[in-house]
Amino acid sequence: MINFQHxxxxxxxxxxxxxxxxxxxxxxTTLRRHWQQRLTTALPPLPPVIVVGNIVVGGSGKTPVVIAxxxxxxxxxxxxxxxxxxxxxxxxxxxxxxxxxHHWQQVGDEPLLMQRQTQLPVCVGRxxxxxxxxxxxxxxxxxxxxxxxxxxxxxxxxEICVVDAAxxxxxxxxxxxxxxRESPARIAACDLCLLIDGDENEGENSSATMVNVAxxxxxxYALNAPDKPLSADFFAGKNVAAIAGIARPDAFFNTxxxxxxxxxxxxxxxDHSEYTATxxxxxxxxxxxxxxxxxVKYAATDPRLYALKIECxxxxxxxKDIEQRLRSIASAPLQ
Numbered sequence: 234m235i236n237f238q239h240x241x242x243x244x245x246x247x248x249x250x251x252x253x254x255x256x257x258x259x260x261x262t263t264l265r266r267h268w269q270q271r272l273t274t275a276l277p278p279l280p281p282v283i284v285v286g287n288i289v290v291g292g293s294g295k296t297p298v299v300i301a302x303x304x305x306x307x308x309x310x311x312x313x314x315x316x317x318x319x320x321x322x323x324x325x326x327x328x329x330x331x332x333x334x335h336h337w338q339q340v341g342d343e344p345l346l347m348q349r350q351t352q353l354p355v356c357v358g359r360x361x362x363x364x365x366x367x368x369x370x371x372x373x374x375x376x377x378x379x380x381x382x383x384x385x386x387x388x389x390x391x392e393i394c395v396v397d398a399a400x401x402x403x404x405x406x407x408x409x410x411x412x413x414r415e416s417p418a419r420i421a422a423c424d425l426c427l428l429i430d431g432d433e434n435e436g437e438n439s440s441a442t443m444v445n446v447a448x449x450x451x452x453x454y455a456l457n458a459p460d461k462p463l464s465a466d467f468f469a470g471k472n473v474a475a476i477a478g479i480a481r482p483d484a485f486f487n488t489x490x491x492x493x494x495x496x497x498x499x500x501x502x503x504d505h506s507e508y509t510a511t512x513x514x515x516x517x518x519x520x521x522x523x524x525x526x527x528x529v530k531y532a533a534t535d536p537r538l539y540a541l542k543i544e545c546x547x548x549x550x551x552x553k554d555i556e557q558r559l560r561s562i563a564s565a566p567l568q
Contacts, residue, residue, distance in 0.1 A: 290413075328364045350525075365378070391425075398430050448544070450488075468522075474496065528564050
């Protein structure tokens, strides 16, 4: 099986052969963007919408940014809500407002994580504008869209592009020759570009406002005791396995080892997938570590299951810039 994350980092002969298809992809996405931007839907006016997305296939750190943004806006007196497509969820409703009773297979793992982490309204919908309208009816005065940078039927007031400093833009080519959904120039059209765990003096595009945002490791916890934080020292001398159903599992495995946790086993799963209970029971280890995104998929009955808690905090200047934009449009909501 091709490791596309590695394949899209290089400009080899196979990538070059795919460039004609990348050109067709560029034409198709351009036509799609213009078509979507012309569509209108008869809905009531929406509150201000902040889209947090990326132009690269795979994970870039959007979810921690959405969680941080929602928490920090709430702390400043706003009533934020989060919308998501709910990728992988099997819900049939036009929109679905999450509660603590929902299962990740119904609504998707990332929306459920965001709901649990923020305790704010989270709504999934395959048409994001309907989800945004649902949150407006619930009294939210600002909508944060998890992903959606390429979903142009969703009006937006602020666009934030998230870039993983470790992966950047891959080889800089469009799909399928590279990992890009849109041209690198798209970053310049965004209001902010957040470089996750990078150097704030570096940038992919000098026309964009790029700000470095560092993720912090907040320790570990057992799934059956989430309120009891643990340090890496807790795992010393134990047989440790790690599982990751995320876009870039190696990044998670390397993070654990860099923080003093040698891994005896690494189990990389496809993004948004899980091990069955039978498969999980077959792992011979004292401890099984996972991301918090993975943790929402597993029952807390297995005492071997632990999660790594990672958070980020948006810089004060970023929040001030966003607040200024929100104030400037408060009297003129989107139509």
